[in-house]
Amino acid sequence: xxxxxxxxxxxxxxxxxxxxxxxxxxxxxxxxxxxxxxxxxxxxxxxxxxxxxxxxxxxxxxxxxxxxxxxxxxxxxxxxxxxxxxxxxxxxxxxxxxxxxxxxxxxxxxxxxxxxxxxxxxxxxxxxxxxxxxxxxxxxxxxxxxxxxxxxxxxxxxxxxxxxxxxxxxxxxxxxxxxxxxxxxxxxxxxxxxxxxxxxxxxxxxxxxxxxxxxxxxxxxxxxxxxxxxxxxxxxxxxxxxxxxxxxxxxxxxxxxxxxxxxxxx
Numbered sequence: 001x002x003x004x005x006x007x008x009x010x011x012x013x014x015x016x017x018x019x020x021x022x023x024x025x026x027x028x029x030x031x032x033x034x035x036x037x038x039x040x041x042x043x044x045x046x047x048x049x050x051x052x053x054x055x056x057x058x059x060x061x062x063x064x065x066x067x068x069x070x071x072x073x074x075x076x077x078x079x080x081x082x083x084x085x086x087x088x089x090x091x092x093x094x095x096x097x098x099x100x101x102x103x104x105x106x107x108x109x110x111x112x113x114x115x116x117x118x119x120x121x122x123x124x125x126x127x128x129x130x131x132x133x134x135x136x137x138x139x140x141x142x143x144x145x146x147x148x149x150x151x152x153x154x155x156x157x158x159x160x161x162x163x164x165x166x167x168x169x170x171x172x173x174x175x176x177x178x179x180x181x182x183x184x185x186x187x188x189x190x191x192x193x194x195x196x197x198x199x200x201x202x203x204x205x206x207x208x209x210x211x212x213x214x215x216x217x218x219x220x221x222x223x224x225x226x227x228x229x230x231x232x233x234x235x236x237x238x239x240x241x242x243x244x245x246x247x248x249x250x251x252x253x254x255x256x257x258x259x260x261x262x263x264x265x266x
C-alpha cells in the first residue's frame with residue numbers, strides 16, 4: 001500500500017501526540033524531579049513552537065519527502081534497491097542508517113558555530129521534560145529535514161521504512177527528554193543499545209564538557225563506538241540548560257526565534 005503525503009502526516013502526528021500525552025501523564029504520576037520553573041508556561045512555549053514548526057514543515061516538506069520516496073520506489077534508486085534482502089531487513093537497515101545520520105547531524109550542531117546558533121534554542125530549556133523534545137528553531141528543523149530526505153534517497157528507503165523511522169525517532173526523543181522516574185534496572189539494560197533519560201540528561205547539562213557528549217537519539221551504540229559516550233555523572237547534581245540563559249522570563253517565543261541571530265555564546 002502506498003502512502004500519500006496526508007497519510008504520512010497523520011501517522012506521524014498520531015505518534016507525536018500519542019507519545020506526548022503518554023509521557024506527560026507519566027511525568028505527572030511518577031516525576032523524576034521537581035520543576036524549578038513553572039511547567040505550564042514552559043509547556044505553552046514548547047508546544048507553540050511545535051505547532052508553528054509543524055505547520056511550516058508540512059507546507060515545505062510534506063509533498064517533497066513523500067514524492068522523493070515514491071521516486072525511490074519507482075526508479076529502484078538507492079543502495080537498498082541494489083541488493084536482494086528481505087523486506088523486514090530493509091526496514092531495519094533504514095532505521096539504523098537514518099539514526100546514524102541523525103547522530104552525525106546532532107554532533108555537528110554542537111561543533112559548528114553556525115549550526116549551534118540554532119541548536120541552542122533546544123538547549124536553552126531550563127527544565128527538561130517531554131515538551132523539550134519539541135523545542136527547536138525552525139531553521140534547524142528545515143535543514144534537518146533536507147538531510148533526512150537526502151539520506152533516505154541515498155539509502156533507497158521504502159516509504160514505510162521512513163515513516164517507521166520518524167515515529168520511532170519521535171517516541172525515543174520524547175522518552176529521553178521526559179522527566180519520568182525510570183527504574184534503575186531498566187535504565188541499565190536500556191543503555192546497552194538505546195538512549196534512556198539519564199543518558200540524555202547529561203547531554204542537557206550546563207557544563208559544556210558534559211553537554212558535548214551523548215549525541216544518540218534512538219541508539220546509544222554510536223556514542224559508544226565513536227567515543228562520545230559519558231556515563232559517570234551524578235544525576236541529582238545535573239543542572240539543565242545553558243549558562244547564559246537562566247532567566248525564564250526572557251525565554252519567550254520571540255526571543256527564541258531571534259536567538260540564532262544574537263551574540264554567539266556556549
